[in-house]
Amino acid sequence: MKITITGVTGFVGANLQDYLSTSHEIEPMSVRYLAKQQLVIKGNATIHLAGKAHDLKKVSKPQDYYDANFELTKQLFDAFLSSEAIVFIFMSTVKAVADEVKRVLSEDETANPKTHYGIAKHQAEQYILNQELPKGKRVYILRPCMIHGPGNKGNLNLLYQLVVKGLPWPLGTFENQRSFLSIENLCFVIKELLENESIPSGVYNVADDDALSTNELIQLLGESLGKPTKIWNWSENVIRSLAKVGDVLPLPLNSERLQKLTESYVVSNFKIVKAIGKSLPISAEDGLMKTIKSFRK
Secondary structure, three states, X not given: OEEEEEOOOOHHHHHHHHHHOOXXXXXXXXXXXXXXXXXXXXXXXXXXXXXXXXXXXOOOOHHHHXXXXXXXXXXXXXXXXXXXXXXXXXXXXXXXXXXXXXXXXXXXXXXXXXXXXXXXXXXXXXXXXXXXXXXXXXXXXXXEOEEEEOOEOOOHHHHHHXXXXXXXXXXXXXXXXXXXXXXXXXXXXXXXXXXXXXXXXXXXXXXXXXXXXXXXXXXHHHHHHOOOOOEOEOOHHHHHHHHHHHOOXXXXXXXXXXXXXXXXXXXXXXXXXXXXXXXXOXXXXXXXXXXXXXXXX
């Protein structure tokens, strides 16, 4: 199968290209949004990874998200509809649905994105779902949670630096659960979607099987580094008071950071695992351990 992939220079794209190239012909496609451009798709399948990632520093212009994540996706999907390609995979995000999760997030959740990043991805999803799909074509919208793997520290870096320096984790009293996604599991899912014609088109969350707490992550980090972990169970009221002070003074902890470090965000992968009919190749703990060990290289 000849597969066109956009965004191959990114973390996911580079890993996916390596993963698929042993059994398929990969055609990297460099794209960016230009008004009224006509894109041409070649090959049997298209995997659209290119886009603008969520800007944690909040310096990007809102329109940048809509151009890169919505308008460009429209152009590419229109090209797919008129091409001979049979499979289209769009990499969306769980943030297209919700920035906060009160319970386990499933595909049936009513979308209510809060950021320009999430809204643009949701608009792209809606555009794809509202088009009439020609017979014989398959379309998959994937909503991954936090992706990690060797070479990509991502949001794990802050916790990693804490354990490396032997510093205590002071937020042990907060109970939370978060879903993660190993790059190995994501590549496995995409390969199955490409090769298994019986998997129906639709929207699929992608996550590892189990969610972990931040306290469990700290313990995994310590185990991988061979360092004892220090988890302090300070009073929640004391921590929240310190965070409020950090809202005014330049302290390491403020209310926004406390929310990010202690909130729960659990994503269900039941639908995709059932559709594939196979277990994911790596557990959440083993995948995280592989990622963490790579930090030391």
